[in-house]
Amino acid sequence: MVNITMHDNIKDLDLDQNLNGICPSTGMVVSCKINDKLIALLTYTKNNFHPHSIILHFTFFRDFNDSEIMNTMFNKLKAKLPTSNYILKLETQSRIYNKFISNNNFAEIRKTYEPDISITTIINYFKSYDSQHNYHPSKLTLNNNLLTKVFDVYKSTHRVNPLGNIDLNTWRNTVSKDLDLNHSIVIYNERNKITAFLLIFDYLEDKKEVGWIYFENDSMKTQLLNQFVSMLYRLQESGITSLCFEIDTTDLYSYELFSPFLINEAPSLITYKKTHK
Missing domain, CATH: 3.40.630 (Aminopeptidase)
Structure with missing residues (x-):
C-alpha cells in the first residue's frame, strides 16, 4: 500500500540522525511509504542569493523506479506552494528523472x-x-x-x-x-x-x-x-x-x-x- 503524506517539517518524521544529515530541508516535506516502509522523501531548500525559487531534493531509501509516485509527491508540494518556482539539480541523468522532468515541464537552464x-x-x-x-x-x-x-x-x-x-x-x-x-x-x-x-x-x-x-x-x-x-x-x-x-x-x-x-x-x-x- 502506497502512502504519500505532507509534513510541516522533517522533524515530524523522527528520522535517524544520520538520515537528517542527507535530507536537506528548510520547510515542508513529502514522504512516501510502501507497506509502512519509508521509500522516498521530497524536501526543499532555499538559497538566500536566489530567493525567487526553491530547490527540490528527492531522497530515495530503496530501489526506486516509479516516476508516477514522484509526480504525486511533487503535486502535493505544489498544492502547498502554488506560486513557487522550482529548481532541480541533478548530478547524473537517469530514466526516472528524465520522465519526471518531462512530465512536469522542467527546462534545462544550465550545465556545470x-x-x-x-x-x-x-x-x-x-x-x-x-x-x-x-x-x-x-x-x-x-x-x-x-x-x-x-x-x-x-x-x-x-x-x-x-x-x-x-x-x-x-x-x-x-x-x-x-x-x-x-x-x-x-x-x-x-x-x-x-x-x-x-x-x-x-x-x-x-x-x-x-x-x-x-x-x-x-x-x-x-x-x-x-x-x-x-x-x-x-x-x-x-x-x-x-x-x-x-x-x-x-x-x-x-x-x-x-x-x-x-x-x-x-x-x-x-x-x-x-x-x-
Missing part, C-alpha cells in the same frame, strides 16, 4: 563542469599567448568598483534564476573568502575602468581555484590571457600543479575561455527549472 586541469596542460593550450615573464602585478585591492563588476558578472550568469537584493558587505564577504590577492588579475584602462579580471582562490596546498572572469572585448581577452599565462608560470614556481574550475554554460566569459578543456568532460551538475506560470 568542474574539471581539474594541470597547469602544464593549460600553458600548452595557451602557448600562443605572450607570457610576460617579467610581469609582476601589484597586490590586488578588493575595492567597491571590483566588487560591483564581479557582482554584475555573477548576475549575468543567473538571469534565468535571478538574484535577490544582496548588500555590498555580504557580497564582499562572499568574494573575499579564500581570495588569492597575489595571483588574481585585474586590468584597468587609462580612465581607471575595469576592462578585464580573473580571480584566483586558495584551494589546496598544490592547487588553486579559478573564480569569476570578465573581459570587455577581444582585445582585453588577449591582454587577460597574456597575464594569465604569466601567472601560471609563477604558480608553477610556487609549487602549484593544477587549477580547478566551476564552469557554467551560462557564464559567457569562463565558458568561452575554457570550454575547449570540456570536450571529454561530463557535467558535474545539470540544473532544471519549472516556473509556476
Whole structure:
C-alpha cells in the first residue's frame, strides 16, 4: 500500500540522525511509504542569493523506479506552494528523472563542469599567448568598483534564476573568502575602468581555484590571457600543479575561455527549472 503524506517539517518524521544529515530541508516535506516502509522523501531548500525559487531534493531509501509516485509527491508540494518556482539539480541523468522532468515541464537552464586541469596542460593550450615573464602585478585591492563588476558578472550568469537584493558587505564577504590577492588579475584602462579580471582562490596546498572572469572585448581577452599565462608560470614556481574550475554554460566569459578543456568532460551538475506560470 502506497502512502504519500505532507509534513510541516522533517522533524515530524523522527528520522535517524544520520538520515537528517542527507535530507536537506528548510520547510515542508513529502514522504512516501510502501507497506509502512519509508521509500522516498521530497524536501526543499532555499538559497538566500536566489530567493525567487526553491530547490527540490528527492531522497530515495530503496530501489526506486516509479516516476508516477514522484509526480504525486511533487503535486502535493505544489498544492502547498502554488506560486513557487522550482529548481532541480541533478548530478547524473537517469530514466526516472528524465520522465519526471518531462512530465512536469522542467527546462534545462544550465550545465556545470568542474574539471581539474594541470597547469602544464593549460600553458600548452595557451602557448600562443605572450607570457610576460617579467610581469609582476601589484597586490590586488578588493575595492567597491571590483566588487560591483564581479557582482554584475555573477548576475549575468543567473538571469534565468535571478538574484535577490544582496548588500555590498555580504557580497564582499562572499568574494573575499579564500581570495588569492597575489595571483588574481585585474586590468584597468587609462580612465581607471575595469576592462578585464580573473580571480584566483586558495584551494589546496598544490592547487588553486579559478573564480569569476570578465573581459570587455577581444582585445582585453588577449591582454587577460597574456597575464594569465604569466601567472601560471609563477604558480608553477610556487609549487602549484593544477587549477580547478566551476564552469557554467551560462557564464559567457569562463565558458568561452575554457570550454575547449570540456570536450571529454561530463557535467558535474545539470540544473532544471519549472516556473509556476
